[in-house]
Amino acid sequence: MLLVDSLTKTFSADENEVCAVDGLSFQIAPGEVFGLLGPNGAGKTTTLRMVLGLLEPDSGYAEVDGVRTADDPIAVKSRLGFVSASDGVYPWLSVREMLLYFGDLYGVDPDLAQSRCEELAKLMGIASFLDRRAGTLSTGQRQRVTLVRGLIHDPPVMLLDEPTRGLDVVGVQTIFEYIEHLRTVGKAVVVCTHRLDEAERLCDRFGLLHRGRLRYSGTMEELRTSTNREHLVEMFVDLMKES
Template identity: 45%
Template structure:
């Protein structure tokens, strides 16, 4: 079953000089229930914009998208109910403790006070936040913050997760911890869209991969079919080949 459907999504930004920039340009893809879908692409390919369109943070210029059967444009509140959203640079409320923050977001999802506290405790145990749950978020390390952030995204136990470079700037250990949690969520039946430009990560994690370049999907499939398509073994080589960047790399190296 396709839980996420993007249909010919277009997002046009006005640029300061009065022209238009097509950040997302006719993007269509589907994500099956219980899959991790990797959205890969170089900086500026349109990954973040795509994820913002899917989460309803931005309105598409044209095209449509649906999450869990709800249309992003016309049923934004329903979409937000089935969605957990996480980015690398999501801030936390510095003056709330991790526990208070989780309870707050649970309450925003209309979870009753007692149930909110219980859910926060559950996530604190599950994600190993206990040691710093009583500290204010301003005092946490980057890795700790990102764990709290994952807990925040999971607080309403949403069936769909959108994660925009969740491991950006993390050390190896934190990175591994976060990725393990994401896998556990997938194994628990959640549908996850993951954007990253760490290709090893994608190779390791994703059930399906979409290669994004200049707002367009250059190729899509599981790792095996992408290898076949590009005639390369390693994802990084597949990636470079498919976006025709090899010539550019050689030109620069030479």
């Protein structure tokens, strides 16, 4: 459902070339949660921006549901849902108005958008404040709205960038339940995070990024075999020592 092949991106900084993403390759099947993991500066967000078509790679490509980002970025965006730590709600719109607005942006039929809005609102527990102005919501409520917004057009692939950052225990549990729902309905899911303890609970497979390179990839058992370490934190500590 999502294929990343040899993605590479270099930036200029203080007259030096910095390779933010270096020949990155991975693929994700429907119903699979893939953790793209690494410390700050590892290249996670740069990778997501290239998949989304917001950054043009120097080489390599990303393909979503059979469509390459470089060939048809609009079609790719319609196949992607994106959730980040920044909620980005429109404060002067009601929650319902904002969700239907995003449905319209994605070309969803108005009647279908309305029914999906009601269905997802019940699923994520936001039905009681659908008609409240978004600017009056609490942090946790805004995060739930953002999760619904990412699914309003029913994309086959979901990208989650640091989705639990800044959330309390209840908010983090909401994210866990959301990801389990995505798995159940067959979405291909990428979770980018440096919260390695959470990743171990969430993900089916992992890609360990360090300085833009994919150092290890596989299930938890495969990573343990490759590294002789039990937990992701220990694996990354070893990577940091190497560098």
